[in-house]
Amino acid sequence: MKHVKEYIEANKDRFLDELFGLIRIPSISSLSKHKEDMLKTAEYWKTKILEAGADKADVFSTEGNPVVYGEKIIDPSLPTVLVYAHYDVMPVDPLDLWETKPFEPVIKDGKIYARGADDDKGQGYMHAKAFELMVKTNTLPCNIKFMIEGEEEIGSPNLGKFCENNKEMLKSDIILVSDTSMIGMDIPSITTGLRGLSFMEVEVTGPDKDLHSGIFGGAVANPANILAKMIASLTDEDNKVTIPGFYDDVLIVSDEERLEMAKAPFVLDDYKKALDIDEVFGEKGYSTNERTGIRPSLDVNGIWGGYTGEGAKTVLPSKAYAKISMRLVPNQNNKKISELFEKYFKSITPPYVKVKVTALHGGQSYVSPTDIIAYKAADKAYTESYGKKPIPVRSGGSIPIISAFEKILGVKSILMGFGLESDAIHSPNENYPLHQFYKGIETLPYFYKYFAEMMKG
């Protein structure tokens, strides 16, 4: 497959230019003011899929942001790969922590710095270019379909319906996704599990207006103090979640499997150093990798209330808020967990305040088997391009729609991620090493080759 490296070398500057064009559109799905940018980004993807060699491509409107679909059918009797990616990105605040402008990509120390550089514009666009490479070098061994959505970061609220309505069009043998990480730049890995998600927002109301904390302090419940107490009581001294029933459905991983997982390379001191923390934290009785891989968690993603500006303001706030999310593992049901959370949070509300609980979004966990053809093809592809056998890992992250794909389309997904933990996705200064971008474009054609071969029998 000498043609692969040669094609990438000859076109690498253009590949990057095109990716930068994609990144420059600020497609933040959670902020309604970016509605038009979503459409622009979808159109950009459509054009690029067509230019890469698709038979057809279209922007499909939904009740939310549009979905881009494109395909190249070389022979209906051959296997079909459905590439899934998302063109939306996370918000960029706190903006003052960015060293460069989030939507103006720059290359520094061999990395692309920008919102979406990895998640999921950088990783997604590798697929467009691997596709182009196979078309232009006449090496595409099977049919290919693209489904690029614009609402992954807000829980894919409309993609399930899109799949329901287009089952025939989306028919495929495997769904291929690059939206996860590898263990390290020289340690390839395949993600075999994703956590589910239940994302809640709570609002605690005390008095109907902000009060003077001198005149009323001590006599009227302060919703910020109460919210702190309520959040504190969501976990116990062993860092276990206290919501009744929370762990009821958690799939218990066997000691054998835990021993096997413990073999993945992990240096605790490096982990702590990379985050500048003195101690790790988590549920008693589990290792760091187990805490994100096989156990659920509960995090405050945002908290606010009262005066947050410069200096002092002696106010007793009327309201305090928090965004609280739970990562879930097999067989926890995200809807059930959201309901348990709401019920429990309301049950611990003292009579001095009122609370409102809203489920913002969620999704099921996913386990990808290692005995399917797609896994074996991915294993061979990484081995070929990296010279090393990839390690199967459970990721702590969530791609809520993946489990929905299996349910609606009846097709498994293979998670070939090329991100690194240091890519700071969802954070200021998100970045993606150029090396990973090109290595991804190089690895994917191998996957198609082996997948098509093995599917033939």
Next chain:
Amino acid sequence: MKHVKEYIEANKDRFLDELFGLIRIPSISSLSKHKEDMLKTAEYWKTKILEAGADKADVFSTEGNPVVYGEKIIDPSLPTVLVYAHYDVMPVDPLDLWETKPFEPVIKDGKIYARGADDDKGQGYMHAKAFELMVKTNTLPCNIKFMIEGEEEIGSPNLGKFCENNKEMLKSDIILVSDTSMIGMDIPSITTGLRGLSFMEVEVTGPDKDLHSGIFGGAVANPANILAKMIASLTDEDNKVTIPGFYDDVLIVSDEERLEMAKAPFVLDDYKKALDIDEVFGEKGYSTNERTGIRPSLDVNGIWGGYTGEGAKTVLPSKAYAKISMRLVPNQNNKKISELFEKYFKSITPPYVKVKVTALHGGQSYVSPTDIIAYKAADKAYTESYGKKPIPVRSGGSIPIISAFEKILGVKSILMGFGLESDAIHSPNENYPLHQFYKGIETLPYFYKYFAEMMKG
């Protein structure tokens, strides 16, 4: 004293125009971008004191915002009243809760709506106009001095030094202040106690950057969750503050005094209704008025961290913050309490995070005796203008500089407040009834009359 009502009636529109001019300057002392507005407000006061009839008035610069000083000495052998007020105001956020623009005063339902309408532009300016009234009607019975500062809302960090440096100039027999409230529009009261204040800011740092809450959630301590636990542990189930030593110096009020205080008119249902709360809250064993009048308290004035925008962002924040203040009672020392807070907060910090604790400002509590001439003169003044004897009350609020005045200048203060609890000071839609503004201007000349008479013996 028919001339008092007549003069007010003849000039009431101009009085209001002048107050509106004062209010329109956005003199927020805690925000550094308003530096120039502070100077403008000081100049405005100076001009108005001179126009009202002062012999001289000047703007004195300090290391912070300037102090306005003015005086009219009619006879050095007569008693002297030093009027203290402040021209700075609180910040205005949350701005979206204001029904009108905070610095564009409007009259609605007989009330002035604006930031500073009561605290302390409305209440302070009554003194300028009562002074003018006495000068123009030739009824000023004693000497008068004005000291108007611009840093009360941030703890008067430079006024102590100003007093130290100008003891001779500021020499007086009583300090007269209108920066407190009455029980109700038809229930005059004199504030005989103020709580002290210790205002802290805390910063909790987990990892050195925001992290993806899926990839790291459950394995890295979340500073927002930790901060919630730390705040929760600052008070116990009886709503007592848990900081060791916090109550050590609290002056215990006798049962007799508590019985006397309980006679002040108070309707719990009205109180709850006015705040739209189902239940009051507070330290076990004390009534609502005792909780703010004779007991210290601890309140979160602001809390923030992580993603606080629209929708969901699955971030594990690097930092979380809170502004936490404690209201103090006689004989608690605010510096000692700030130190106890810092020591305790650090002691409960778990090893997974780092904390920073900063004391933002503070002040001592104050007790005003009811057996001094100024109290008796104030009592007679209210009785004259309201037709009712005023009730002595302990306020939950703080005017940190008042106790410093006694220490530095050796002079007591008399707190003749005309505000109402419904004035929403420090809150959106701050307001001040026109009735109170004019009633204040009417009552103050009586105070001067009786004070001068009683001082003569």
